[in-house]
Amino acid sequence: GGFQLMPEWGTNPANHYLPRRKTSMTLHKDELVRADNPLKIEGELPRPSFNAPSIDDLSSW
Numbered sequence: 001g002g003f004q005l006m007p008e009w010g011t012n013p014a015n016h017y018l019p020r021r022k023t024s025m026t027l028h029k030d031e032l033v034r035a036d037n038p039l040k041i042e043g044e045l046p047r048p049s050f051n052a053p054s055i056d057d058l059s060s061w
Contacts, residue, residue, distance in 0.1 A: 005017050048054070 003017055
């Protein structure tokens with residue numbers, strides 16, 4: 001089964017390209033969100049500590 005890759009090269013490889021198989025899968029909307037997502041649990045981004053370096057510390061001369 002399948003068909004050759006680049007037959008114009010004349011190399012005749014032993015393996016052939018097999019197209020993807022059609023699959024039928026049903027996904028529900030609640031399956032698309034990670035259950036352990038910390039942003040979903042808290043509802044906001046974690047706040048860095050006061051002493052943590054910031055982009056201003058890196059870009060100032």
